[in-house]
Amino acid sequence: MFRSSIIFLLLSILYSGEFYKGDTLVRKGVYAFYNYDFDTAVEVLEQARIEFPEHPGVHFIWVAARWVRAQANHSVDDTYQILEDDLEEIGPVYDALTSKYDYDPIYKLYQGSAIGLTARVSLGKKQWLRTLYRAYKGFKIINEVVNEFPDIADSQLPIGIVEYYSGLSNPVLSWAVRLYDLSPSTESGVQRIAIAAEEGSWSWVEAKAILSNLYLWVEDEPILAVEYTQDLVRQFPDNYYFSLLYLESMIQTNNISLSSTIINDMEKKLDDLTDRQRDWYGPYLFYEKALLEFQKKNYEGALDLLSNTIENYSAELDFVLGNAYLLQGMAYDMLYNRSKAKESYYNCIYLDNFSGSIDKARLFLKQPYEEY
Numbered sequence: 001m002f003r004s005s006i007i008f009l010l011l012s013i014l015y016s017g018e019f020y021k022g023d024t025l026v027r028k029g030v031y032a033f034y035n036y037d038f039d040t041a042v043e044v045l046e047q048a049r050i051e052f053p054e055h056p057g058v059h060f061i062w063v064a065a066r067w068v069r070a071q072a073n074h075s076v077d078d079t080y081q082i083l084e085d086d087l088e089e090i091g092p093v094y095d096a097l098t099s100k101y102d103y104d105p106i107y108k109l110y111q112g113s114a115i116g117l118t119a120r121v122s123l124g125k126k127q128w129l130r131t132l133y134r135a136y137k138g139f140k141i142i143n144e145v146v147n148e149f150p151d152i153a154d155s156q157l158p159i160g161i162v163e164y165y166s167g168l169s170n171p172v173l174s175w176a177v178r179l180y181d182l183s184p185s186t187e188s189g190v191q192r193i194a195i196a197a198e199e200g201s202w203s204w205v206e207a208k209a210i211l212s213n214l215y216l217w218v219e220d221e222p223i224l225a226v227e228y229t230q231d232l233v234r235q236f237p238d239n240y241y242f243s244l245l246y247l248e249s250m251i252q253t254n255n256i257s258l259s260s261t262i263i264n265d266m267e268k269k270l271d272d273l274t275d276r277q278r279d280w281y282g283p284y285l286f287y288e289k290a291l292l293e294f295q296k297k298n299y300e301g302a303l304d305l306l307s308n309t310i311e312n313y314s315a316e317l318d319f320v321l322g323n324a325y326l327l328q329g330m331a332y333d334m335l336y337n338r339s340k341a342k343e344s345y346y347n348c349i350y351l352d353n354f355s356g357s358i359d360k361a362r363l364f365l366k367q368p369y370e371e372y
Contacts, residue, residue, distance in 0.1 A: 022052030112141030164189025222252035
């Protein structure tokens with residue numbers, strides 16, 4: 001899932017090394033929340049906000065940490081409210097900081113990211129035009145900085161996200177994108193995100209997670225995701241979502257034995273998650289098990305596992321659900337149950353989430369899936 005997904009969207013940490021007072025403390029908070037120690041992350045970042053209120057990133061990162069913690073413990077609607085309230089609180093803070101430090105582009109980058117993050121709620125509700133409008137307001141600020149300071153690699157992430165997803169959009173959205181002087185291009189978007197992943201001082205974490213997601217579930221290029229997912233689980237072994245990305249990349253590249261080992265390990269780690277996280281990630285893990293059984297040509301077994309994913313899916317974003325419907329249809333096709341296969345493909349398309357699974361579902365509606 002895109003944890004969220006697009007955005008996970010503008011959840012980039014535009015951070016520039018050991019330069020500002022408070023960097024060390026802020027970094028401690030960031031690493032804590034990427035390793036799922038959310039209470040520590042929020043506590044550390046609240047302390048940093050008090051001790052270093054003029055740090056360019058601490059307020060935005062505090063919002064991100066509280067949002068991620070909320071996702072682990074509260075309903076989707078509650079997380080939206082927490083995110084919107086926190087962003088409203090830090091808006092005036094960044095207005096003051098950018099005015100005081102108008103010579104420092106990093107403050108504007110964080111301000112633009114905070115404004116753009118308001119699009120995250122619209123994204124979760126699939127309000128595409130509203131998402132684009134909100135994202136553009138933040139993008140405009142970031143783009144101005146990038147045009148003046150093109151060597152800031154971290155700034156490429158939010159720009160790449162906007163370009164990529166606008167490049168996937170329908171004709172109405174593409175028209176709207178051009179009105180905002182944006183260039184809807186998946187190719188350019190991926191290139192920009194890759195710059196952040198390879199050269200970013202801090203945004204590399206989110207950039208690698210987003211690229212992994214895109215290569216696995218949108219672009220259908222799993223081999224390109226392997227390097228990124230391996231690095232993420234090596235750096236953040238307690239991040240369950242990163243482990244899911246790694247597992248998906250191993251299954252899709254046919255590493256069957258290793259995938260089974262990873263699944264066994266992840267089943268044990270489910271007990272370490274909150275109830276809400278288990279509700280989200282449990283169905284994900286069943287999908288991964290189903291995908292592995294499908295790869296082993298156990299189609300009946302895959303269908304049993306997929307039933308669990310589909311019936312219990314409760315995550316905010318539905319990329320994995322779309323892939324579950326697609327895989328269900330493919331399994332039915334392999335069992336020569338064409339009517340059931342078509343039903344699954346239609347369910348996938350109905351989600352309307354711009355994932356690569358929808359294109360495949362449309363293809364397999366016209367011609368039954370066959371193994372190559």
